[in-house]
Amino acid sequence: IVAAADDGRGIEGVAPGVRLASVKVVDDDGYVDPEAAVCGVMWAARSGIEVANSSFSVTSPGMPCTTSEDQGVVREAVARAVEYADSSGTLSFAAATNGALDLTP
Numbered sequence: 001i002v003a004a005a006d007d008g009r010g011i012e013g014v015a016p017g018v019r020l021a022s023v024k025v026v027d028d029d030g031y032v033d034p035e036a037a038v039c040g041v042m043w044a045a046r047s048g049i050e051v052a053n054s055s056f057s058v059t060s061p062g063m064p065c066t067t068s069e070d071q072g073v074v075r076e077a078v079a080r081a082v083e084y085a086d087s088s089g090t091l092s093f094a095a096a097t098n099g100a101l102d103l104t105p
Contacts, residue, residue, distance in 0.1 A: 021049060025056055034058045034074045038081040041092065045085035052085060055095040 025040040026032050037058050044052040058074055082092045 021047070023052075032056045032058050034077060038077050041078070041081040041085050044092075045088035045090045049090050052090050052092045053094070054082070054092050 021044070023040045023043060025036040027036075037054075037056060041052065041054060058078060085092050
């Protein structure tokens with residue numbers, strides 16, 4: 001799916017005619033609260049969104065979800081939301097991180 005200007009006359013891309021929805025899970029400082037991430041993924045599933053690009057990270061220097069045992073609940077919550085979306089028929093995908101982190105739940 002690509003949304004690109006078509007010489008100022010409309011939208012073109014690999015899936016013309018597709019409906020797009022924007023779900024904001026990041027705050028004005030660029031931080032993604034885990035609750036916002038879970039709610040965004042679940043909203044997409046409940047709204048019948050067929051494909052969801054979940055290219056965000058709930059990890060940060062202050063909350064290292066990939067290495068801190070305390071943050072396992074964050075990984076689990078996001079994983080459960082994605083599993084819910086999958087079981088609801090929403091395909092979730094995400095881009096790889098810039099820091100080469102393995103964020104697999």
